[in-house]
Structure formats: C-alpha cells, structure tokens
Amino acid sequence: MLIFSIARTKDREKLFHWIGSISTLKGHIWTLKEHSHVKINTIDDANQYSIAVTREDSTHHYLKHNNIDQNLDLYLTTTNKQNIEMLFSKRIDLIIATDAMIKTHVESSDLQYELLKKVFTFNPNEFQLYIAMSKSTSPLLVRALKPLLKKYKTN
CATH class of the missing domain: 3.40.190.10 (Periplasmic binding protein-like II)
Structure with a gap:
C-alpha cells in the first residue's frame, strides 16, 4: 500500500518503508x-x-x-x-x-x-512529508520506487 503523504516521525520510523521526502511542513x-x-x-x-x-x-x-x-x-x-x-x-x-x-x-x-x-x-527539518509504503510491500517494489521519486524531483 502506498501512502501519500505522511509525516515522518521517530515513532513511525519502523512502521513503514520510506520512499522519499516530498516537502517540508x-x-x-x-x-x-x-x-x-x-x-x-x-x-x-x-x-x-x-x-x-x-x-x-x-x-x-x-x-x-x-x-x-x-x-x-x-x-x-x-x-x-x-x-x-x-x-x-x-x-x-x-x-x-x-x-x-x-x-x-x-x-x-x-x-x-x-x-x-x-x-x-x-x-522545517523536524516535520517533513514523505511517500511511504506499508511494511508488507515487496522490497523489490520499494527499491524500484525510490529512484523514480528522485528522478521526478530533479525534473
């Protein structure tokens, strides 16, 4: 499951696969x-x-x-x-x-x-919005999405 968007916090760190930051709050x-x-x-x-x-x-x-x-x-x-x-x-x-x-x-x-x-x-570095995926998501899919987000952010 893809989550768009979620604030990354210490409490949530181990609950999701973090794809990448999309903005600061x-x-x-x-x-x-x-x-x-x-x-x-x-x-x-x-x-x-x-x-x-x-x-x-x-x-x-x-x-x-x-x-x-x-x-x-x-x-x-x-x-x-x-x-x-x-x-x-x-x-x-x-x-x-x-x-x-x-x-x-x-x-x-x-x-x-x-x-x-x-x-x-x-x-602002204390509150950042991320794209995340549930822990049940395939690691292959997670690894595939990370570079796609980086590519999108540089364009």
Whole structure:
C-alpha cells in the first residue's frame, strides 16, 4: 500500500518503508492574541501551558519525543478542528498547526483568523512529508520506487 503523504516521525520510523521526502511542513505553535501571558522561546516552554493535539498525529509524536506528553494539561483530540475550537473557546492555551491547516479550519468554522498569533515556529527539518509504503510491500517494489521519486524531483 502506498501512502501519500505522511509525516515522518521517530515513532513511525519502523512502521513503514520510506520512499522519499516530498516537502517540508512549516509548523507553528499558535495561541490567541489576547493570551499575552504566553511566551515560548523553546519547545520546552510549551510545558507551562495547556495544549491540544490530535492523538497519534505527527505533532503528538513530536511532543512525545520532547517529553511534553508528560504535561498534565495535554489534551488529545481526534481532529484538528477540535483543537482549534478548544483554543477559541479558551479551554486551552496552545495548538500546533501549519498556516494552511489553520486557515482552512478557521474559515470553515466562521472563526476569526485575526485573533490568532504564532508564538513558536518549528525547524522545517523536524516535520517533513514523505511517500511511504506499508511494511508488507515487496522490497523489490520499494527499491524500484525510490529512484523514480528522485528522478521526478530533479525534473
């Protein structure tokens, strides 16, 4: 089975055959502008605040690897839309999202994008989208696809 696209994380590393990177994700930590008390200079600073992420999403995996999953104010949801709604209803202080994801969900929910602010931006190398294949895929097929992706990316 081909998966297009999936964020490559340490938790997922051994679960798939990784064909190759197709793009980077510019992820941010967001809060409401009125939350002037929120200050984040490093990912560790997020431990001071309540945060919502989608369960088993790449952002959840990232927080786990940075020990933020130990935060008692970490809320695991089933959708990104829930995270945004929790932020706007002031049930949490922070969410993690890309610009595109935020804009899409905010606009579809009749919320105001202008009320949000970015308080931290991740290194793009920390969140990359890949083409992957399930572990049950033939190794011959995996080896055949890797050079095809490289060739496509150079054209």
